[in-house]
Amino acid sequence: MSEYQLKEVSNPRLEKQFLDVVDLIYYNVPQWVRPLDVEINKVFDVNKNKRFLHGNAIRWILFDSQQHLCGRIAAFYDEFSSSSHQQPTGGVGFFECINNQEAANVLFDQAKKWLQLKGMQAMDGPVNFGNRDFFWGCLKEGFHRPLFNMPFNPGYYNELFTCYGFENYFNQYTYHVLISTESVSPIVHFKAERLKRDPKFTFSNYDKKSDHLIAAEFSEVFNKAWANFPGVRPISTGDATAIIHSLKPIIDPRLIILAHHQNQPIGFFIMIPDLNQIIGNFHGKMNWINRLRLLYGLKVQKKCSHVIGLIFGVIPEFQGKGIEAGLVKQFEENAIQKDFPYTDMEMNWIGDFNPTMMKLVEMIGGRIYKTHVTYRYLFDRTLPFERAAILDSNN
Numbered sequence: 001m002s003e004y005q006l007k008e009v010s011n012p013r014l015e016k017q018f019l020d021v022v023d024l025i026y027y028n029v030p031q032w033v034r035p036l037d038v039e040i041n042k043v044f045d046v047n048k049n050k051r052f053l054h055g056n057a058i059r060w061i062l063f064d065s066q067q068h069l070c071g072r073i074a075a076f077y078d079e080f081s082s083s084s085h086q087q088p089t090g091g092v093g094f095f096e097c098i099n100n101q102e103a104a105n106v107l108f109d110q111a112k113k114w115l116q117l118k119g120m121q122a123m124d125g126p127v128n129f130g131n132r133d134f135f136w137g138c139l140k141e142g143f144h145r146p147l148f149n150m151p152f153n154p155g156y157y158n159e160l161f162t163c164y165g166f167e168n169y170f171n172q173y174t175y176h177v178l179i180s181t182e183s184v185s186p187i188v189h190f191k192a193e194r195l196k197r198d199p200k201f202t203f204s205n206y207d208k209k210s211d212h213l214i215a216a217e218f219s220e221v222f223n224k225a226w227a228n229f230p231g232v233r234p235i236s237t238g239d240a241t242a243i244i245h246s247l248k249p250i251i252d253p254r255l256i257i258l259a260h261h262q263n264q265p266i267g268f269f270i271m272i273p274d275l276n277q278i279i280g281n282f283h284g285k286m287n288w289i290n291r292l293r294l295l296y297g298l299k300v301q302k303k304c305s306h307v308i309g310l311i312f313g314v315i316p317e318f319q320g321k322g323i324e325a326g327l328v329k330q331f332e333e334n335a336i337q338k339d340f341p342y343t344d345m346e347m348n349w350i351g352d353f354n355p356t357m358m359k360l361v362e363m364i365g366g367r368i369y370k371t372h373v374t375y376r377y378l379f380d381r382t383l384p385f386e387r388a389a390i391l392d393s394n395n
Contacts (some may be wrong), residue, residue: 004106009059011210015041017061019284021072025154031145033276034284035135037147037210040094044074045131050239057129058116059094062103064342071104075111076129080233082275086386087123087378091117092125093135094254096153097160104160112379113139120192120336122378125161126151132232132349133189133310137172137372144370146277147174147308148347151372158373166375170388173358175347175366177309177333183365191322192329201323202263203330207257208248211226215240215260217265225267225313229391246273250298254334255307257327260312269327271345278299300343304313309347312357324360346370353388 009018019037026032042048044057051057055078062071077090092111097104115123125388128135134149146152150156177183195201219240225230235243244251252271259267280296282290297303314323336342346369347361378385 002102002106003065004103005063005065006060006106006110007063008313009033009061012063015059018059018072021069022284024034024069024098025096026152029154031143033146033280034282035149036279037284039134039335041133043135046080049079049130051076051129055082055129058114058225060107062097062107064103070100071095071107072151073097073107073111074129075114075123075206077115077120078129082120085255087121088119089122089124089376090120091127092123093127095126095157097157099154099156101160101163105164107376108164109284111383113379116379121380122376124374124376125166126153126157127159127230127374137374138347140171140371140373142174142368146276146350148279150174150271150308150348161373164377165381166377167385168387169374169376172354172372172374173350173352173368174370174372175309175350175361176349176363176369177306177345177361177366179334179338179343179345180365183335184286184332185363186366188325188328191325195322196329200262201326202260203326204258204260204304205330205334206251206253206258208251208253211244211248212237212241214258215244218244218268221265221268221313221315222311224315249295250275254331254337254340257330257334259323259327260316261318265271265326266318267323268311268380269309270311271307271309271331273298274306274308274346275304277304277306305342306344307342308345311344312347319356328364351388356391 007014009015019040022034036365045060046052055076057074057076060072061069064070072094073092075090075092082088082090092108095107097107112123126138135151137151138161139151139153140158143155143188216237219237223234252273253272257269258265275294278294292331335342349365350357350361
């Protein structure tokens with residue numbers, strides 16, 4: 001009989017314990033930044049996460065025989081994402097665990113059992129019950145300070161996953177880019193200058209006065225650009241408006257670049273300041289005092305010298321035609337202004353199944369800085385495992 005006991009998160013006390021497990025794991029890790037509790041809680045809020053309209057999620061906490069916290073895990077599925085794979089595939093995430101395979105197996109077994117009851121035949125992890133932008137992947141290389149809402153974990157987590165039977169479905173790379181004109185390939189400049197001479201193409205910064213229009217354009221480009229990515233849900237204009245509204249307090253218009261062809265949206269480059277440079281001593285709490293501290297540090301003290309390259313997209317019919325270079329050039333022109341406070345960028349979430357994007361980031365001076373892994377576990381252990389298919393750059 002296992003010495004470990006699971007408790008389903010079913011009340012505020014257990015919800016707090018679910019959040020506080022991280023203090024057990026990272027109490028002596030200086031570069032770790034605790035994610036904001038509010039960011040994690042809204043993932044599991046049926047009123048805030050639209051994935052609950054077509055799916056479900058559950059959380060457990062792990063205790064030992066002395067009732068000491070030992071770990072946590074969440075399991076979830078949504079009908080759209082699960083059906084876009086070769087087999088119905090759910091997810092596990094927000095995994096934390098002591099360095100003990102038996103403890104990890106108890107967590108994985110419980111998640112597997114629940115997902116099987118929901119009709120799933122595989123599970124990916126550690127992933128998010130939401131978009132891929134946040135809380136996705138197991139850090140394997142590059143144990144530097146984490147980006148805002150991106151995973152950080154001990155290296156032994158990879159062994160806990162693989163020893164259970166998970167396999168590498170794909171790698172996600174985070175590239176570090178020094179914000180400098182000297183780091184950008186001359187080819188990028190050549191392509192951008194060629195487009196600049198064509199009046200049909202325009203590149204501009206985000207205009208806060210045009211939120212609804214930009215939300216509509218963002219959803220249009222996103223849904224076209226990511227149509228071939230398995231597991232990526234289309235977003236509505238309403239969803240895009242909500243995203244912009246949630247980011248508005250931290251938006252810097254110079255960090256959102258839009259591309260148009262004859263006034264029609266064809267691409268965008270979205271960055272945000274890395275708030276982890278400010279919230280490191282918030283201990284996960286976003287009360288009114290910390291909210292003021294955040295805004296003061298961001299707007300007045302300008303403590304954020306790093307930005308996160310969050311989303312970069314061009315619709316298929318304009319991919320490979322220099323639009324990517326035009327977006328980079330517009331950002332470069334912003335960056336050479338004297339009042340531009342940012343020095344470094346981390347281009348986040350570039351899958352190894354997307355060699356075209358990897359090549360582009362390398363052309364602007366990027367180098368791989370962190371590697372996260374998305375693992376997959378097939379419930380039928382007799383089936384052959386296949387890694388994520390390489391995206392066809394011609395599609």
